[in-house]
Amino acid sequence: MTAEYKVNGAVAVITLNNPPVNGLGHATRSAIVEGMKKALSDNAVKAVVITGAGKAFSGGADIKEFNSPKASAEPSLHTVINVIETSSKPVVAAIHSVAMGGGLELALGCHYRVAAPGAQIALPEVKLGILPGAGGTQRLPRVVGLEMALNMIVSGTPVPSEKLAKTALFNQLAEGDLMEAAVAFANKVADVRPLPKVRDIKIDYPNYEGFLQFSRNTVKAMAGPFPAPLKCVEAVAAAVTMKFDDGIKFERDLFVELVQTTESKALRHAFFGERAATKVPDVPEDTPTRPIKSAAVIGAGTMGGGIAMNFANAGIPVTILEMKQEALDKGLATIRKNYENTMKKGKLTPEKFEQRVGLIKGTLSYEEIGQADIVIEAVFEDIGVKEQVFKKLDEVMKQGAILASNTSTLDVDKIASFTKRPQDVIGLHFFSPANVMKLLEIVRGAKTGKDVLATSLQLSKKIKKTGVVSGVCDGFIGNRMIEQYSRQAGFLLEEGCLPEQVDKAIEKFGFAMGPFRMGDLAGNDIGWYIRKRRYIEKPEVTYSKTADLLCEMGRFGQKTGAGWYDYKPGDRKPYPSQVVNDMIIKHSADLGIERRKISDQEIVERLVYALVNEGANILEEGIAMRASDIDMVYLTGYGFPLFRGGPMFYADTVGLQNVMMSIEKYAKGHQGVAWKPAQLLAKLAAEGKTFN
Ligand code: T1G
Secondary structure, three states: OOEEEEEEOOEEEEEEOOOOOOOOOHHHHHHHHHHHHHHHHOOOOOEEEEEEOOOOOEOOOOHHHOOOHHHHOOOOHHHHHHHHHOOOOOEEEEEOOEEEOHHHHHHHHOOEEEEOOOOEEEOHHHHHOOOOOOOHHHHHHHHHOHHHHHHHHHHOOOEEHHHHOOOOOOOEEOOOOHHHHHHHHHHHHOOOOOOOOHHHOOOOOOOHHHHHHHHHHHHHHHHOOOOHHHHHHHHHHHHHHOOHHHHHHHHHHHHHHHHOOHHHHHHHHHHHHHHHOOOEOOEOOOOOOOOOOOEEEEOOOHHHHHHHHHHHHOOOOEEEEOOOHHHHHHHHHHHHHHHHHHHHOOOOOHHHHHHHHHOEEEEOOHHHHOOOOEEEEOOOOOHHHHHHHHHHHHHHOOOOOEEEEOOOOOOHHHHHOOOOOHHHEEEEEEOOOOOOOOEEEEEOOOOOOHHHHHHHHHHHHHOOOEEEEEOOOOOOOHHHHHHHHHHHHHHHHHHOOOHHHHHHHHHHHOOOOOHHHHHHHHOHHHHHHHHHHHHHHOOOOOOOOHHHHHHHOOOOEHHHOEOOEEOOOOOOOOEEOHHHHHHHHHHHHHHOOOOOOOOHHHHHHHHHHHHHHHHHHHHHOOOOOOHHHHHHHHHHHOOOOHHHOOHHHHHHHHOHHHHHHHHHHHOOOOOHHHHOOOHHHHHHHHOOOOOO
């Protein structure tokens, strides 16, 4: 049953019961209508209370039903709300915990609303690329006012119920037992007529044209590639410019338009993708986890410092270990500076500043970290150094401590073999800056214990990261794919492009930063070091030499004041470099390649399909558990445009047959050997299927 019906004296209580968040799926909507029919036909019932069981009043429409017949099957949410609003008996919403989206719209259709303090009130549809589609844009402005409603709908940000206590949204804020208060309120209003309807409230906002025009301009500037925010403004505008029923129809039309857009499907894909990533088929959700009450980090460099901040931000005391006092002092000073900058921006209160800095300690002695529940090493990316560190950790760490490596490419199984407790070893690959980037690749070794993996997934949520599980391979998921992307970027330079053209093309596609600007930011020497290793380990894998020539010129990027681009002191803006462009053109000549004009479309296809093809290999090998995991890696760690849903989702929208045709074309071109189609991609394309 997805809603229970019980009569309490003269009050019928309908309790939504569709775990986990009382999503208003078809069955739930039907149960509400059934409950209302019972209440209206029972003469002993004078009033109705609607509430939600468990952790939400209602989290809104069931997003899982979208783009399926169930979503609009009668009784639609509109019908349910209409049954409530036209009821001959008063209906009171008893709101607690979460009232979002369609859940709030349901409450707005009620005649009265009683809320518990601390309930999260929101119309977050815009975050899914849509807008409130069951009257929210027409009713909310009538109870909280035009400005508050517009802000809530365009931002999708939840507002605690107590902040709305003085508005007409709530008739009462119940300090004690919510249901007691709601039933008492229902008895009190049982005979009050006429029944108050939100739809009948007039919006009083004299110069609404000016406000709406200002809103349009502001929202247009911030919406980027997403159509929903501006449509939200138009829908709310209808609340003041149209009759109620016309406004409802207008809102409905906009909703239907938006729910079909690729941008909305991409956002919904990311919403579910983030949640799916925490599910590991052979690690049940109730797997016991190890308590993480303290942490240690080995290395106070950029990564170590950033990693430590994540723990302090989550209220977990953390000790950073360095070999030399000077390095330790420098690392702690950098952390303090980071927090000071955040505080100066008003994003951290002085109290929080003191609390977080107070949670981070430094030490030069391994003995002092032995009792930590987890230790993460963030030392130099060299297997020899990792071996020394893990042998030492194996000696000093208490039994049951989790031993994690922040390695970005090295073999976690090999690292585990340096210890006598491989079951306690796991990869926790943070992305720089570690205290900012949401992605955390959780690298599961062959012997990693299931409880260690479950604990790491739980920890990723606690430190507000998007945890994605990866198997062990060179580069895991993200870096293994970016390797192919970078190879294509280099080949494009040999064939006719210059760095600026490649960066501009892929940034126009939506990437935060193109490959050459990224290289200059991260340091071109990092890739140089890895390629030198690869030339020995995998001589069959070819690369453009342009990146090596650049490093031989000492142009490592911003940190050396010059990279693919020139930089002016104190200015991070990249300027095309004549020296570098001459080097590239000369290199093409040395290779006997006649440079040609290359379209932006080819640039984008070769960079993005290189990701897709390698992603298909990763999926086929089981390194990633699902395509949406790969998408989450790229959306949260590599600046892939959110409105395109991630490389695998994007390939699905292009059509895998089209991706295959392009790959087959490029396989006939320069360095075509790099374009060996992944078997899974070829298979799915041939079968007309998709990754997701
Ligand atoms: N539909 C379907 N499943 C949902 C859901 C929803 N609305 N909300 C959450 N879930 C699932 C989620 O996938 C996860 O599933 C589980 O619930 C717990 O979620 C007409 C059309 C409510 C604040 O956008 O913001 O109404 O992984 O881990 O941290 O105008 O979920 O366990 O299988 O996030 O406690 C508008 C989206 C819909 C709210 C709870 N509503 N949800 O957070 O749990 S559109 C939203 C949230 C709409 C109307 C329109 C959060 C939460 P699984 P969780 P949480």
